[in-house]
Amino acid sequence: MSGDSHDHDHHSNDGAVHVHVHDVSFYLKVFGGLIFLTVFTVATSYLDIDGLVRPGTPHGAGGLNFLLAMAIATCKAAFVCTWFMHLKDDARFNALFFVGSVLFAGVFLAYTLNDTYYRQHEDRYQGVHVDPSTGERAPGGLADIGGSCEVPANCVSYNCEAGRCAEFVVHHEGGEGHEGGEHGEAAAEGHEGGEGAEAEAPAAEGEHGAEAAEH
Amino acid sequence: MATATAAHAHEPDYLNAKTGIGSWIYTVDHKRLGIMYLASILMFFAIGGFFALLVRIELMTPGETIMSPTMYNKAFTLHGAIMVFLFIIPSIPGALGNFFLPIMLGAKDVAFPRLNLLSFYIYVLGAILAVASIAINAVDTGWTFYTPYSTRTDTAVVWVTLSVFILGFSSILTGVNFIATVHKLRAPGLHWKRLPLFVWGMYATSVIQVLATPVIAITLFILIMENVLTLGIFNPQLGGDPVLFQHFFWFYSHPAVYIMILPGMAIVNEVLATFSRRKIFGYMFVAMSSVGLALVGFLVWGHHMFVAGMSEYATLVFSALTFLVAIPSGVKVFNWIATLYKGSISFESPMLYALAFLVLFSIGGLTGLFLGTLSVDIHLHDTYFVVAHFHYVMVGGTVFGFLAGLHYWWPKMFGRMYDENLARVAFALVFIGFNMTFFTQFVLGSQGMPRRYYDYLPHFAPLHGFSSVGALVLGAGFLVMAFMFIRSLASGAKAPPNPWGSAGYEWATASPPIEHNFHGQPVMTRGPYDYHLATDEELFDGFPEEAAAKE
């Protein structure tokens, strides 16, 4: 450590700033590479890699398209950092600090996932949205969307308990008039009081139960 | 040194170099900014302390004592939020760091003086918002703003979180500034192994400020948007995850604990070295333990959430890493004790605070072991045990460290001595009052008294009463201290450049320092704790009677 009282990389002793200047063509090449990678990543996104490997996975819901896209993005980011931002020629510490910040962001994501992803792994009652034995949906959650179970204007049959539209009009024309009627109906369906509602819940929540079990 | 200073007696100090209000408002002088920070944080310390007293008085007797439950919730929230965001976090870096970091580096100023000024005004803006929010219904969420309570309450959550969001940028900019300063503005001869430990501590703090604070900014921004636009990220009613908020919050707020404590430790290094006339034992270990704490501090936030419904895997990792924090903390304490060994120890008030720090921080640290241990934490979590633990670290640690620094550097900052006897009376009151208040709370917590309770069951009454009396003693101690300092400003004896006989670099300049700190560029030829290399004139500048005795 001796002798590094200033950790500047002294390029010369005159105290003035000296840098290596790249050619314009160099920057154009980097840009060309970035454009190529952009086109390439858009092209691969039309490819249903998830579906090919594990048939039935909705396009984009698996992990492989995601990994490929992230790998390409990381390449592009590396191009920008190294050459456009001159990290290659810059002081080492700057690169270290910047990369360090990305690592900390990674720690942030990894540790948080370590919680949210594994919540119900040890105990099936822990952290689930649907009670695995009764099928009851956890109160205080999505079921209460909007507070008063407001029916979206274009929904024909709204399930208040699930906070979800059971039957949906994609191109509706002025369904506001129905709102009052639908509302009452849905409410009556959703809240027949205590045990009744619970007994009914498993059927309505079957899909969710399955979804929860999958995790 | 005395002669050198005399030769330049014609040069005005930083307080007199320029005059007029404008010279303060637009100043880019790190020392003046330090003073402005000091005045602000002391004001907020007083306000935060006022709310603390309200809380303790309410809890003095069971049932309603002086206020309603809603008022009480607002009082403890404001106490926490003001103390954390407006006092502790900016206290040492903003006030003492700004003032002394460049001087200790032999620099004329911080790397970005205008950014420093901007950072101060961002702080002021955030502070004004926070205070204004008290007028518009205040806030009753606790300083942690946990969702979904913070998305449901009708208090001014948006205002207060916006204020904390803004304050965060002040903290970030200070951190950026200090990092660049420490790297690039060190005087010739001041290599990393000679860096004063205060600078090491501030450096580690700055790294956390830069890397952790933006996360609280984005967290609170999402929270504000959750309130204003509704997003469904934290709000469970919209499919969000309230526990996710806790991860976000503690990703900042745990490292923030080190933003608070590291500067306190940093000051204790300086004070212990000066008053035992000895270089800190294991200098490099102490310096590295600061950096180590800063980095490990990022990996343990989940220990605030052991009962929050986290996955078992996450609890495992977080608990294991939490114990690692004990290592660098222990290294510091052991090295401090070893520093006293074969020293020449005197007991002026800064040293009393530093020694009290040693004792109180040890209690704070050791009780942390209980809380890091999973099964024991289940019982102690969210009880008064936690309250006592973090007050031992934050008050017994940071505030005592801050007070040590304030007493230590007061003559340098203002060029005036204070009444040492009065300072010791204040110290005694603060030390006794603090322990009465908070040691009691360890007992309350282990018996199962939960936090943030307006009322309590009858069998907790004696301990709560005792704790409240302690808080009054603590408050009285601070009043005596305030009186002592104000009197020093008004009529204190003129301070010599080096009243404590320290070998630290900052004592080589005049008291108060001249506008550009030193005459020309200083060159460091010895470390800041090399008492055996320092000349007698340097060291006994402030103790003429001792110098005479030696002759």
Place this chain on the structure above:
Amino acid sequence: MSADTHAHEGHDGHGHHGPKWLQHHFETPIQQFESSKLGMWAFLAQEILFFSGLFVAYGIFRIAYPEAFAAGSMQLNKIMGGANTIVLLFSSLTAALAVRSAQLGKKDEVTRYLFITIICAFGFMVIKYFEYTAKFEHGLLPGIHWNPSHLVGIDAPLDHMHVFFGVYFMLTGLHGVHVLIGIGILFWIMMRNHNGEFSKEYWTPVDLAALYWHLVDLVWIYLFPLLYLI
């Protein structure tokens, strides 16, 4: 230390001998340059962590609700997103070229490149505007405003799809704010350059502004695939 503290006293302690852009507390231009760069990189590091919160939110909810996120992503316009990516990459190129010209002391070239960068930034915001208005019209909004009237590729909205749009609007909105701030900074630097404040010896502010702009680009490089492509 004592004697040496004042070793350099012989120099005039205050009056500076350096050029006028050298601030009084720096000894040499390289010290000032490297301090500025380090400061800027530290600032960029905090930007990374500032955005990290939203990326983490994205990651958590994407893994929790993969179908909803895939369906949400399907509602976005890949062509517009791709066009914006290219616009932003191009602006990054011109920003880098502006720095190069600054290093060579070519004042007019710097102004020209910065101007193109700013035009591209505006172009980005215009495309973003059209995207946003389309989303507003279709009711693809976060939280309680969620009221989809037009969906691509699916018959009915899924649970938690509005969470995707919550994250989408936060990420792109915050990025957009950064673009707007970037426009301001680039414009300011362009005017300073126009006034002849920079030279072959002193071009640090151009470099710093470009660094900031590249970061805006970097964030978008990740936003584009995360939101539009998968």
Place this chain on the structure above:
Amino acid sequence: MENQTEPSLQLPAQLSTFAPEVDWLYHFIFWVSVVFFVGIVGSTLYFMVKYRRRPGVKSEPTGHHNTLELFWTFSPLIILFMMFFWGWQGFLQMAEAPDDAMIVRVRARQWAWTFEHPNGAIEDNEVHVPVDRPVRLVMSSADVLHSFYVPDFRVKRDLVPGMFTSLWFQAVQRDPGSVPDDAEVDPNRVLYTSQVYCAEYCGAGGAWGPNMGHATMYALVHVQRDQDYQAFLRAPRPLPCPQENGTCAVSETECSPEAAGSCLFGSKGCTACHQNQAGGPQLAGPTFVGLWGTQQQLTSGESVEVNEDFVRQSIMDPRSQVAQGYSPVMPQIQLTEPETNALIAYVRSLGTATE
């Protein structure tokens, strides 16, 4: 309550199977801390006296001692690892409920607890559990975070809206309070009663009132012999009645529905949002004083008369009819038919009393 437990100087009574282990580890850490603390403070004091400043005596230059440094850097790791490991083991035990654990469903809201037993029996702010049997609580919150905390059992777990959380415990006999196994079955016999706290801050009411919010979100765990508990589940549950000392309790003498309703009004947590005192401050929900028989404007634009049907509907399905000017925030509350009737009677008595 004469059977209520009280804490000792350090730590409360040990009344679950977890408690002895947790306490053992607590005391282990405690004594380790005491040793370290005495060492730290002792050596500090010793050095302070021995090396106090004396004229003519200089400090000695600081040396290096890397072995010493490495020793005190790494040797504490052993003790720390032991603490971590035992803590982790204890935690795992608490995390994994036995498969045969009896499930009690816990519902929390601001600021009341409701417990549902396996047979559907409901209790408010108190719960009877059998001794020596594992009990698993499956918990949920309707509004904000709460935390179920029984110091005597050393258990605590947050309740998070939108998801379920779970904890389990097995209560054990308490020495003086034990009852012979062959004693006559009595559904009302309680071995001891432990305090339940809400440990996660959950706010306070909009005003002064009987309900202080978070700080009074108490509940009681009544531990019974298994046979007594089974009998308790089967026993008919009379409504609580006001007692002479101002509290409410289930007693031999029956009372009017209005009186029972006034008790339920408190125990079900209605006081959090509904004012039942004339001249009291406005809370989050409509004030009941003088409400009965009036016309009420709803958010849907309709106007209805406040009568038995309307009140019943509002209790059973709170969000179906929301009065103008109020938010649809009232949670659904588990009630039996007699309880509902008693509450309606109470609301009616409030409404007509001051008119």
